[in-house]
Amino acid sequence: MKDFILKRMASIILPFICIYGFYVIFHGHISPGGSFAGGIIVGLSFIAFSTIYGTEKGRKKLPEKVLVWTESYGTLWYGIMGMVGIIKGVPFLTNKLAGVNLGVPGTLNSGGLISFIGFGVGIRVASTMITLFFTMMEEE
Amino acid sequence: MSILIKKLIINYPYFAAFIIFSIGALTVLKRSNLFKKLIGINIMESAIFLMFVASGNIRGGAVPISNNNNPQSLYINPLPSALMLTGIVVSVSVTAFALALILRLYRSYGTTDLRRISEMGNEVAE
Amino acid sequence: MTAAITANLPVFIIIAPLFVAFVLPTLAQRMRLVENLVISVEALMLFGACYLASIVLFQKGIPIIYQMGGWSAPWGIELKVGSLGAFFLLVIAIVSLPIALFARGNLTFEVGGKERRARFYVLYLLLVGALAGMALTNDLFNVYVLVEVATLSCCGLVSARNHPRAAKATFTYLILATLGSCLVMGGIGFIYIVTGHLNMGFASQELGRIWQNNPRVVWMAFSFMLVGFGVKSALFPLHVWLPDAHSVAPSPASAILSGLAVKGYLICLLKVLYNVFGHTLMQTYSVHKVLVLVGMVAIIAGSISALTQDDLKRRLAFSTVAQVGYIFLGFGLLNTKGLAGTLFYLASHAVIKSTLFLSAGAMLAVTGKKNIKDLSGIGRKMPVTTAAFTVSSLGLIGIPLFSGFVGKWHLLLGSFESDNILSVAVIIAGSVLCAAYLFPIIRIAYFESAPEKDWKDPNVPQKLALILLSIVIVVLGVVPGSLLELAGRAAAELLVLQ
Numbered sequence: 153m154k155d156f157i158l159k160r161m162a163s164i165i166l167p168f169i170c171i172y173g174f175y176v177i178f179h180g181h182i183s184p185g186g187s188f189a190g191g192i193i194v195g196l197s198f199i200a201f202s203t204i205y206g207t208e209k210g211r212k213k214l215p216e217k218v219l220v221w222t223e224s225y226g227t228l229w230y231g232i233m234g235m236v237g238i239i240k241g242v243p244f245l246t247n248k249l250a251g252v253n254l255g256v257p258g259t260l261n262s263g264g265l266i267s268f269i270g271f272g273v274g275i276r277v278a279s280t281m282i283t284l285f286f287t288m289m290e291e292e
Numbered sequence: 293m294s295i296l297i298k299k300l301i302i303n304y305p306y307f308a309a310f311i312i313f314s315i316g317a318l319t320v321l322k323r324s325n326l327f328k329k330l331i332g333i334n335i336m337e338s339a340i341f342l343m344f345v346a347s348g349n350i351r352g353g354a355v356p357i358s359n360n361n362n363p364q365s366l367y368i369n370p371l372p373s374a375l376m377l378t379g380i381v382v383s384v385s386v387t388a389f390a391l392a393l394i395l396r397l398y399r400s401y402g403t404t405d406l407r408r409i410s411e412m413g414n415e416v417a418e
Numbered sequence: 419m420t421a422a423i424t425a426n427l428p429v430f431i432i433i434a435p436l437f438v439a440f441v442l443p444t445l446a447q448r449m450r451l452v453e454n455l456v457i458s459v460e461a462l463m464l465f466g467a468c469y470l471a472s473i474v475l476f477q478k479g480i481p482i483i484y485q486m487g488g489w490s491a492p493w494g495i496e497l498k499v500g501s502l503g504a505f506f507l508l509v510i511a512i513v514s515l516p517i518a519l520f521a522r523g524n525l526t527f528e529v530g531g532k533e534r535r536a537r538f539y540v541l542y543l544l545l546v547g548a549l550a551g552m553a554l555t556n557d558l559f560n561v562y563v564l565v566e567v568a569t570l571s572c573c574g575l576v577s578a579r580n581h582p583r584a585a586k587a588t589f590t591y592l593i594l595a596t597l598g599s600c601l602v603m604g605g606i607g608f609i610y611i612v613t614g615h616l617n618m619g620f621a622s623q624e625l626g627r628i629w630q631n632n633p634r635v636v637w638m639a640f641s642f643m644l645v646g647f648g649v650k651s652a653l654f655p656l657h658v659w660l661p662d663a664h665s666v667a668p669s670p671a672s673a674i675l676s677g678l679a680v681k682g683y684l685i686c687l688l689k690v691l692y693n694v695f696g697h698t699l700m701q702t703y704s705v706h707k708v709l710v711l712v713g714m715v716a717i718i719a720g721s722i723s724a725l726t727q728d729d730l731k732r733r734l735a736f737s738t739v740a741q742v743g744y745i746f747l748g749f750g751l752l753n754t755k756g757l758a759g760t761l762f763y764l765a766s767h768a769v770i771k772s773t774l775f776l777s778a779g780a781m782l783a784v785t786g787k788k789n790i791k792d793l794s795g796i797g798r799k800m801p802v803t804t805a806a807f808t809v810s811s812l813g814l815i816g817i818p819l820f821s822g823f824v825g826k827w828h829l830l831l832g833s834f835e836s837d838n839i840l841s842v843a844v845i846i847a848g849s850v851l852c853a854a855y856l857f858p859i860i861r862i863a864y865f866e867s868a869p870e871k872d873w874k875d876p877n878v879p880q881k882l883a884l885i886l887l888s889i890v891i892v893v894l895g896v897v898p899g900s901l902l903e904l905a906g907r908a909a910a911e912l913l914v915l916q
Contacts, residue, residue, distance in 0.1 A: 183357070188381055220443050227440040231433060237488070238422055244429040245487040284388050288395070313604075320597060329593055336600050340607060347611045372610070375559050379603060382566045386596050389570060393577065393589045400582035409586055 155204075162204045170197040177274035181263035187270035191277025198278070199285045207289050216286075219279045226276030233269045305346030313339035324407040326394045330387065337383045341376045348372035424469070428484040428497045431466045431507065432551045435459055439543035446536035453522050456539050460518050463550070464511040471504040475900060475907075483556075492620050498556040501908035502761075506553035506685050508901070509765045512890060513677050513772050514546050520776050520883035521670035523876060527783045528668035529578050538578050538668070544571040545674065549682040558606045558616045558694070561686050565602060565650065569595045572679050575671035576663045587662035594649055594659045601646030608639035609694060618693045626696060640695065640703055647687035651680045653746060654716035657739045661727075664735040669779020672731060676738045677772035681764055684745055692912040697752055709750030714844040716743025721851035729788050730778050733855060734771070737814070740848060741767050747841055748829050756832020757909035762902055763825025766813065766894055770822060773810035773887040777803045780876045780884070790859055795868025797860075802875045804863050806884035811856040813891045816849045821894035824902065 173193030180186030202210025237246030248254055252264035260267075300307050316339060319332030348369035356367040394404060401409050423430065438459050445452050473482065481500035485491070499507075521542070525535050548568040555561060573595070577588040610616060612635050613624035629636050645656070652660040664672045691700060700706050720740030727733040745767075748760025780803045781796060782788065797804040813820035816827075826845065833841045875881060894901060 186377075188377065224440050224442075224444045228437055231437045234433070238426050241422065243485055243488050244426060244433070247487065249488045287392065317597070320593060326589065333593060333596050333600075336597070337603075340600055340603050343604065344607045344610075347607060378559075378563060382563070382599075385570060386566075386592065389573065390589065390592055393585050393592065396577075396585045397582065397589065400585070406589075 158204055162200065166197050166201055169200070170194055173197060173278070174274070177270050178267050179260065180270045181266045182258055182260070187273035188277055190270075191274035192281060194274065195278035195281030195285075198282050202282075202285065202289075207286065211286065214279075214282060216283075219283050219286075222275050222279040223283065226272045226274075226279065229272030230269055233265050233272065236265060305349070306343060309339045309343040309346065312336075312342065324405050326390075326397065326404045326406055329406070330390045330394070333390075334383065334387060337379065341379055344372045344376050344379070426484075427466050427470060428482060428499050428554055429486070431463055431470070432497075432547055432554065434462060435543040435547035435550065439540045439547065442536055442540045442543070446533050449532050449535060452536055452539055456518050456543060457515070457522070459543065460511070460515040460546070463546070464515055467504070467507040467511040470499050471508050471900075471904060474499060474501055474504040475904060484554075491617050492615060495560055496556040496617060496619075497554045499554055501904055501911055502685070502689070503554045505761060505765070505901070505904045505908050506681070507550060508904070509681070509768050510546060510549050510553065510678060513768050513887075514542075514674065516883035516886045517670050517673050517677075517772055517776065518542065519879050519886070520673070520779075523879035523883075524670060524779060524783060525668070528670070528779070530580065534578065534580070538575070538671070541571040541574040541578070542671075542674065545575065545679060549678055552682045552686050556618050556693075558609060558618060558621065558690075561690070562599065562603050562606055565683065565686060566599055568679060568682055569599060569650065572663075572675055575675060576667045578671055579666070579668050581666070583662075584666045587659070587666045591659040591663040594656075598646045598649030598656075601642045601649070605639045605642035605646060605690075608635050608642065612636060612639070618689065622694050622696055625694065625699065629699060636695075636699070637703060640705055643687065643690050644705070644708070647683050647690075648712075651683040651687065652739055652742055653712060654719050654739060654743060657716075657720070657742075660739060661732050661735040664738065664775075665729060665731040669731075669775055669782065672735075672779070673772040673775040676735065676775055677768040680738065680742060681768050684742070684764065688749060688912070691749065697913055701752070706750040706752050709746050710838065710841055713743045713745070713747030713750065714841060716740065716746060717844055717848040718743075718851075721848055721855065724855045725851065728790055730790050730793070730859070731775070731782070731788065733790070733859075734774050734778060737774075737852070737855065738771060740852070741771070741814075744826075744829065744845070744848065747845070748832065751829075751832045751836050751838070751841075752913070753832050753835050754906065754909045754913055755828055755835055757912060758902070758906040759825050759828025759830075759832055761905040761908055762898065763822070763829060765901065765905070766821035766825050766891070769887055769890050769894070770810045770813045773806055773884065773891065774814070776880075776887070777807040777810070777884055780880055781807075784873050784876065785871075790862060793859070794862050794866035795864075796873065797864035798868055799871075799873035800875045802881050802884060804860075806888045807863070808860050809888045809891055811860060813895065815853045815856060819892070819895045821891045821898070823895060824898045 173190045176185040176190030176193060177187050180190065198210065198214060201213065234245040237244055237250040240250040242249045247264040247266065254264050255261040313336055316332045316336030319335060320329050323329055323332065348371060350366060350368045353366045353368035356370040397409060398404055401412055403409060438455055442452055442455070470482070481498050484497040484499070486495040486497065488494070521538070525538060529535055529538050545568055548564045548571065551564040552561065552568070555564065573588050573592045576591060577584045609621055609625070612629070612632050613621045615621040615624055625636070649656045664676050667675060691705070717740050720736055720743055724733050724736035724740060727736055745760055745764055748756050748763065751757065781793060781800065784800065785793065785796070787793060809820065813822040816822045826849065830842060830845055833845065
């Protein structure tokens with residue numbers, strides 16, 4: 153696309169969309185939304201980038217290797233966070249019993265491991281969405 | 293008769309879910325276009341989501357977000373909505389996979405009509 | 419360290435295949451490592467399953483309860499390693515290890531390059547993990563999620579071969595399976611609406627207390643569950659997707675689809691029917707009669723359709739439809755002997771059908787011929803493969819000393835016990851029909867002259883897999899021992915409830 157206004161506006165707005173996605177991911181435990189919704193928003197910012205600036209440039213920004221790695225290790229991150237409980241001698245995915253400090257309810261650090269788990273799920277969802285987009289665009 | 297109508301009016305989300313489900317099921321079974329089948333599946337799934345979410349509703353209940361500006365003690369049940377989020381994720385992945393399959397079928401058969409694809413049978417090369 | 423591992427074994431056995439599956443795409447360039455990882459995960463699963471089964475046998479019926487995240491039952495998600503869970507876990511581990519071994523030797527022919535093979539293993543491990551979850555979970559919504567994971571990975575496995583026919587079969591399968599899982603989710607929704615619980619034990623207690631208040635909703639839940647799982651496990655009138663999907667898939671995939679994936683849905687149905695509704699409610703709604711009737715129809719119709727097929731893999735696929743009928747019939751017998759026989763039959767069919775599909779796949783890979791008539795004289799050229807095929811055929815028919823016989827025998831005893839003479843006749847007729855569609859293949863393989871071609875037995879991993887599975891069939895037939903005891907105890911537990 154050769155639209156000058158669109159490109160300028162996108163270059164201003166898209167970083168904020170991406171950051172908003174991460175905001176939604178990290179606030180999943182105290183407000184509506186969460187890692188899935190936030191991950192989609194993050195993925196969408198990259199998808200919008202690729203549609204506006206062309207798939208080639210989008211590919212350059214996120215090579216396939218990076219996508220495969222975030223997709224795989226985002227999920228593994230979930231498992232590692234679950235292991236925290238097992239190392240402490242309590243069941244899988246335990247949060248409070250594992251000795252994680254749960255702060256004041258309603259604040260950002262009140263989720264314990266939930267935000268960390270959400271981060272893994274979020275980047276996984278984002279990379280899955282981007283991979284799907286690239287795959288569908290290639291199958292011409 | 294009036295009791296039945298009253299029950300229908302009280303339980304209108306379930307009634308709506310039933311109608312949407314029937315529309316979806318009919319679309320899946322009767323249309324031979326692959327895209328329409330996929331849309332039918334999505335309609336069916338949303339009917340189930342509607343039924344599930346409606347089951348968690350409590351009339352007059354508040355949004356189940358705990359903060360201090362919300363003195364009400366009656367909350368709606370958040371569990372079904374949370375479960376349906378999982379359902380939506382599953383439905384998204386099914387849709388993505390089905391779309392990829394439709395693309396593959398279109399590239400080798402040149403049509404998205406299931407009946408014509410079946411007629412062509414095994415003639416298509418790899 | 420050891421204590422931590424054994425205490426968390428129920429969850430490790432589910433997440434080990436899942437998380438290894440997620441890492442595999444990054445290792446696609448190092449195929450040897452991927453294969454070794456897959457095999458070692460499967461071997462570890464076998465060890466873990468044996469350990470859990472021995473604990474369950476030793477504890478005499480006290481299940482191991484594992485609470486995810488430390489939340490106790492009505493709020494949290496529970497894993498329950500009872501006799502049924504340990505039994506099915508053992509079956510999964512026993513069957514999936516040889517299939518992975520076979521895939522190691524066979525996959526280059528079936529699927530192709532490195533990337534595709536790595537993706538095949540990803541889907542394979544996802545399916546195994548989902549099945550292990552189905553065996554252990556005690557939560558209704560978990561059942562739905564795991565069923566969905568299993569369905570999507572099954573669809574991926576069917577389309578692993580890059581061929582338009584595979585894509586078409588997968589699409590049909592995907593649409594019907596999603597229809598089925600919609601119905602399953604609806605059924606879970608009805609149970610949740612009536613009881614307010616998703617934990618199976620609590621839902622069952624609540625259902626026993628208040629089902630009279632909403633008898634129609636319970637009826638809807640029954641029918642949604644039956645039809646939903648019926649579509650997924652290829653019950654006779656709903657089986658239309660199965661022959662295409664299972665015959666077009668790569669052979670290791672067909673083996674695990676026919677052998678294990680279908681069984682996973684059956685175990686879920688069994689859990690929902692007996693652990694949630696309970697057998698008293700089943701009798702009230704006459705669900706057991708429906709199950710027996712539908713099973714009988716499936717046995718006869720599936721066997722007759724198998725007789726008419728000339729394509730080897732299609733014949734085996736239709737045979738799966740017939741065998742699923744036996745299991746449905748057994749679910750409806752409502753006595754310990756019948757149910758134990760059904761569970762044992764389920765296990766032996768998992769082993770047998772995988773062997774049949776694997777040996778058929780080995781023949782297909784060497785000869786390139788799909789039609790049964792073209793396989794004449796293959797018994798002399800490929801002795802190991804054909805011997806495995808013969809052993810598993812005899813097992814499927816139900817000849818004594820092979821594992822199918824033990825299951826069928828107990829099924830017959832159960833039918834006698836519930837005074838259902840028609841089902842006895844149908845079981846025997848099914849065996850005769852089974853012999854009618856499997857013996858011709860063996861006859862052609864051994865007693866007809868072979869063409870002058872260079873057909874040889876497959877390479878070592880494939881041979882090893884076939885030999886292992888055949889040994890399992892014979893051992894289960896001669897000394898059913900602890901597996902039968904586990905099945906019997908699982909059946910007793912299912913029937914004791916309420």
